Amino acid sequence: MPELPEVEIWRENLERWLRRRRIVAASVPDPILRGSQSRRQVESAIAGATVRGVVRRGKFLLLELAAERPDVLIHLGMTGTFEKLTRNDELPRFTRAALTLSRGERIAFLDVRRLGEFRLVLDKERGRLDALGVEPLSATFTASRLHELASRSKRPIKVVLMDQHKIAGIGNIHAAEALFLAKLHPKLPASELTRAQAQTLARAIRRELRGELKRSRSENLRYLQQGADNRFRIYGKGETPCPRCRTKIAKLVQDGRSTYYCPSCQPEE
DNA sequence: ACGGATGTTCGCGC
């Protein structure tokens, strides 16, 4: 899935497509709801609603509906995307939800692997959103905030960066990229991060996310779509030379996820 | 043909 930058790009698109528009009908078949809410409940809450705006929190998107209706929570999982369709277009394969607008256009939520979510923000969802950590591109994400939250965990720094309860929005790719920029080994115990390293890492995270946001916006890139070149510095580049020092990039598994790093630029000590 | 893939949650054993 899309990590923070790509989710933010989708927020911008959805805002353009949906803001102040009325959704005349919603189709949300059961599988995407996974039994937590009924199809009828979700569709009737959305049908007839006007969209006030679209906001992002971490990797979650929220469609804010006017007139006391619950918001709609969308998570893209690993493979979630959207398409805007005109009146006569067929719904694409892997469409998991569709919103029909007043002129017959439809916004389709597609999710091949079905790891995403599309549901109303009721009590449980509110709790999940409240539990999210600091927004890494907000003014509250400072070096001292990073140092403080890292100091409370003995887990490896890479795992902490991906912990949505601590920092919301960083995933496997951008965690690896930020650590490479900051020249920190992914296994470094978070509690051992010095203040100077926290400063460097906070800057690297901002630079990485802003850079990706800019690239995605200007090139209209689809996130790691099939056929697309791997544009990352280190992610997915095992066995190839480090772009900084030409040492062979190494790979290890942490928390079940592949991590790439340069053993020379990101030494373990 | 097999292994791994941008994510999250749950359950297990320690």
Added chain:
DNA sequence: CGCGCGAACATCCG
């Protein structure tokens, strides 16, 4: 409480 691990979800790609 927290940690590390594996599984589950479903499909595609090299």
